[in-house]
Amino acid sequence: MNLDTLVATPTPAWPGPDIQWDPSREMYRARAEALADLKLPREAAVPDGFPDRVRAAWAWDGADFAGDDYVVRLGRADVDEVERALAYxxxxxxxxxxxxxxxxxxxxxxxxxxxxxxxxxxxxGRGFSVIRGLKPQNYSALDNVIIYLGITSYVAERRGCQDSSGNMIIHIKDLGNEVPDSDMRQSPYATNGQPFHTDVCDILAMYVQEQAQHGGESHLASGAKVYNEIAAKRPDVIHTLSDPSWIFDKIPAYWNTRALLFNYEGKGPGFCFSRRPITGSPTSPRSPGVPPMTEVQAEALDMVHFTAVDHALTMRLQRGDIQLINNLAVFHARSGFIDSPTHTRHIIRLWLRNEELAWKTPEGLQKTWFEKYGDSERRKIARWNIRPGATRERILFRSDSCS
Incomplete structure (x- = not known):
């Protein structure tokens, strides 16, 4: 089947594996043991063209970082230059x-x-960095957006459209107190934690306007490290992850398929997926009629998550930080958080691409990347939201979500 084709399907008879959006290590271990007992045939080597091991700067363990050497600190002269650019x-x-x-x-x-x-x-290099030294409280909402766009234009000049409504900027902020009857709201607008995932972009940028009173820590994990650990112990799982038969629930009663793991030309293996379109979530249950994943796929999906957990780097970002992540090389996750009247978590998100340095987009992602970065219909209605807020549909329903 063409990877870009949306397919309608009747309701399946089997509901699928017992797997959750928020992964359970206990369930993962039980599934792995049950599958091992079946003694299914398993590939003994990684797929053709895939390396046995990634040897690159972006293959790291969280324990490799004893301090915060990944932070680029802006001095007074740097901030002065930024403010002169703003005035210009x-x-x-x-x-x-x-x-x-x-x-x-x-x-x-x-x-x-x-x-x-x-x-x-x-x-x-390692695939992530944090720029520190800005004080967003010193600027207006519009000036903060201009400063953010100006600085990141030197890192990755092309900006991606983040959803079907043409939003170029997403404000990640809990909106539960502002939108009535929104208990089942999407994660950008809620306080829950999120499992490891990637967005659908080259570079993910997050500008912290304010942190939560408690929680909200950022967790990163090297996709290459995850790959290396799995390839060494279970090369058959690399076959499962790179197979283009994974089912993504994109629109109610429709689905499309693609791989979760790609072999990027000149770079090696890299992941691109989030769990919600695959497993469903409490706020976005899977649509009736969408075929379930297999037990083998469920084991592979949880293996990726818990391998990432075991080798993760955790950081608590500060107000004014700009976190930048190579979304194709590094997974990210977050802890749940609690706001207070004086500390309300607010992050401005951009999707970026550096046309000169970008990893070559594989065939299985080209349609999606065209929607984000090309001359697509959604980019023709580009919207620039300066302040937090979103439509009720965007907050509650996945049909207008970004994944």
């Missing part, structure tokens, strides 16, 4: 929108060398 952008004549923020309209002649280094770290 605002002085330009004509009606301007956030889409007009770029290297030419937001000049950073001194800081651009540092930011180019960050871009290299993301694409050729």
């Amino acid at each position: 952008y605002k002085s330009l004549s004509g009606t301007r929108t956030p889409a007009d923020v770029c290297r030419e309209t937001f000049p950073l002649p001194r800081l651009q060398r540092t930011l180019k280094g960050v871009a290299n770290v993301l694409h050729l």
Whole structure:
């Protein structure tokens, strides 16, 4: 079947494996033991073209980071230059929108060398970085967006559309107190934790406007490390993950298929998936009629998550931090959090792409990447939300979600 084809399907007779969006290690171990007892034939080597082991800077263990060497600290001179660039952008004549923020309209002649280094770290190095030193409380909502777009334009200049409504910016903030009857809201607008996943972009950027009173820690894990651990012990699972038969529940009563693991040209294996379209979640149950995954796939999915957990790096971001992640090399997750009247978690998210350094998009993702970065219909209605908030449909229903 064509990977880009949406397929309608009758209701399956078997409901599928007992697997949750929020993974259970106990259930994972029980499933692994039950499958081992069946003595099913298993591949003894990774698929053709896949390496036995990734030997690259982005293959790391969380224990490798004793401190916060991944933080790039902006000094007073750097912040002054950012503020001069902001003033320059605002002085330009004509009606301007956030889409007009770029290297030419937001000049950073001194800081651009540092930011180019960050871009290299993301694409050729460990795959993540944190820029620290901004004070978002010193700027208006619009100025914070302009500063954010200006700085990140030197890291990855092309911005991705994040959902079918054309939103170029997503504000991650709990909206439970603002939207009536929204107990079952999507994760960007709730306080729950999230399991390890990737977004559908090249570079994920998160600008922290405010942190929660408690919780909300950021967890990262190297996809290459996850791959290496699984390939060494269970090469058959690499076959399962790279098979294009995984079913993604995208629109009620329809589904499409693709792999979870791709072999990026010149870079090696990289993952691209989140659990929600595969397992369903409390806020987004699987649509009736969508075929279930297999028990073998369920074991593989949980194996990826718990391998990531075992080798993760945890950080608590500070107000003003810009976290940048190579989404194709690094998984991310978050802890649940509790807000207070004085500390309400608020993060501005961008999806970015550096056309010069970007990993080559594999065939199985080209349609999705065109929707995000190409001249797609959703990009033609691009919207730039300066302040937090979202439509009720965006908050409650997956049909307008970003995954």
